[in-house]
Amino acid sequence: MGLNANDRSIAGFTMAGHALVHWFETSIPIFLVVWLSEFDVGVALFGIVVALGYAPFGLGALPGGILADRYGTRPIVLACLGGMSLAFLVLAVANSIYAIAVGLICWGIAASVYHPAGLALISTGVEERGTVFAWHGIAGNAGIALGPFVAATLLIFLDWSLVAALLAVPGVIAVLYGLSAEFDPTAAVEDGADAGPDEALSPSELVGDSRTLFASAFAVVFVLVTFEGLYYRGTLTYLPEILHGLPAMDSLALPASLEGIEPADYIYVGLLVVGMAGQYAGGKLTDRVPPARGLIAIFAVLAVLALAFVPATAAGVGLGPLVALCGLLGFFLFAIQPFYQNAVAIYTPPDARGLSYGYTYLGEFGLGSASIAVGGYVLGDLSQTAFFALIAGFAVVGGLLAGVLLTGSGRFADAEATAETNADD
Structure with a gap:
């Protein structure tokens, strides 16, 4: 059985979100090579800076899930996409290791909320859940592979700050798409079940x-x-x-x-x-x-x-x-x-x-x-x-x-x- 219109709309929205989370995530190690030559600091210190960005990616998942239950899944995914894009724009204007640390931490916080919100949206809004989970995962893998590939290729021709700004562009486009997408986030939940935004816990x-x-x-x-x-x-x-x-x-x-x-x-x-x-x-x-x-x-x-x-x-x-x-x-x-x-x-x-x-x-x-x-x-x-x-x-x-x-x-x-x-x- 094919996907209905609501399933397709949610699939497109969450696939874009999942691909972009990993698009940004896997491009960061490519920038690290450039930053090590650009800034006069050791590998150990930059390793700590990058770790500060990745740490919230996992640790923020639980607060992200709580926010998704409180405010609804669409707003949280949109905030994630916008936040990640803004974080890479911060990286684009960074002129010190401290500014890079701020940009990476902002990225980690924004990215951390995606998985609980995006998967919760699929689980409550999609009838053909298994199929959309599959396409959602494929989109994530595409982002994992394309992020470092595109970053490395652009860095051959352009300055790293411009590359960071260009990588933010798909995130801005995804926000605009998400604002215009029409779907029911609770279409797959049986009547009478509470799956929408709730009061703060x-x-x-x-x-x-x-x-x-x-x-x-x-x-x-x-x-x-x-x-x-x-x-x-x-x-x-x-x-x-x-x-x-x-x-x-x-x-x-x-x-x-x-x-x-x-x-x-x-x-x-x-x-x-x-x-x-x-x-x-x-x-x-x-x-x-x-x-x-x-x-x-x-x-x-x-x-x-x-x-x-x-x-x-x-x-x-x-x-x-x-x-x-x-x-x-x-x-x-x-x-x-x-x-x-x-x-x-x-x-x-x-x-x-x-x-x-x-x-x-x-x-x-x-x-x-x-x-x-x-x-x-x-x-x-x-x-x-x-x-x-x-x-x-x-x-x-x-x-x-x-x-x-x-x-x-x-x-x-x-x-x-x-x-x-x-x-x-």
Whole structure:
């Protein structure tokens, strides 16, 4: 069945938002290379500055979810798009490391509210939820791949400050589109269910709503998503560095005109592009496969793929098997996302959807980032084998938690069905 007009409108709005969040996010490391030569400061200090920008991206997800429940999802997504664009305009006029820090922090705060608001909008406004989750994920992957590509290409010809300003232009266009888009943000919620803007939550109400969420199956989903985040962030952070050091990369010769470009970077970008297919396949399957079953299967595959990198990165292994393995990793690493996004929608009530996705992305991007520190220690002080075993372990725990959801189906009732039952009593 095709998407209706309301589904298409929400899909277009949220796809633009998701693509632009990652468009800005992945362009920042490209600017870092330029800033290090532009400003006379050390790598360590600039690393702290960039970390200050990325930190709110995960930590602000929970407040973003609360704001989405309070003010509605459309205004929060629009504020995100406008805020990110303004932050890059601040970067465009920055003439010191301190001004850059201000711009990056503003970007992180603005970007942090997108995921809980955008996903809450899809979960309450879209009938064909799985399909839109798929296209939404594909748009995010497009932003992940295009952000650094466009930034790096423009920096060949233009000054970095002008490039920062140009990157803000799509965000301004998206705001204008969002202001004119027409859709019902609660079209997929059953009559009588409260899913629109609500009164501001008092601290006691916030604590009460959170306790209600974590006394349900959402507690399992939250921990499961955290372990998926540990796998995701650890893998994508260190895989480029691991690929760069492999002898197999020497067999991928590049033309003289591309001297200075690492062949491993092409493989890494290819992994992200294949992830678009994974997002689409995963989203379509959520309409046919219960989320717990899908999560078990994909976590199992991810565990096997992580362990497969141990022999694949050994000396003497050819380029072909390594590229194929990276392609499979990209597919399943992103195919899992629509399943846990749908699980949140299933195991939470509509009126707490923003709060639910806020906690979800606190786990995904906030707690999940711990694997950067842990993975760095394991790679530096132990070995690549230990690193991939650690990554596989994250997937194994995630699969076991998905099994808890599946075997506890009698105790973990669908929140929407529970709300119906309570309304009938």
